[in-house]
Amino acid sequence: MSSDGVDAESKVSGNQANIPARIRRELDIEDGDHLRWTVEDGVVRVEVVQQRRGTFADFDGYGGDERTDVTTDHDEWGVE
Numbered sequence: 275m276s277s278d279g280v281d282a283e284s285k286v287s288g289n290q291a292n293i294p295a296r297i298r299r300e301l302d303i304e305d306g307d308h309l310r311w312t313v314e315d316g317v318v319r320v321e322v323v324q325q326r327r328g329t330f331a332d333f334d335g336y337g338g339d340e341r342t343d344v345t346t347d348h349d350e351w352g353v354e
């Protein structure tokens with residue numbers, strides 16, 4: 275394999291390959307992210323599917339004017 279145009283290399287060990295640190299940093303790959311692999315005409319392509327983090331991190335709570343009581347309203351929510 276020629277190293278012309280190669281960004282980074284890693285070695286396969288036990289059917290696993292490491293992602294070089296420079297590539298992980300550049301693509302912001304973190305623990306829990308998924309890699310989607312495709313092969314087309316002998317070329318492997320990898321897409322990073324990042325895990326959603328902090329879904330409720332920006333949630334400030336209910337901002338409505340009406341007071342709610344979860345113990346009584348829970349089972350009636352959406353029922354006319």
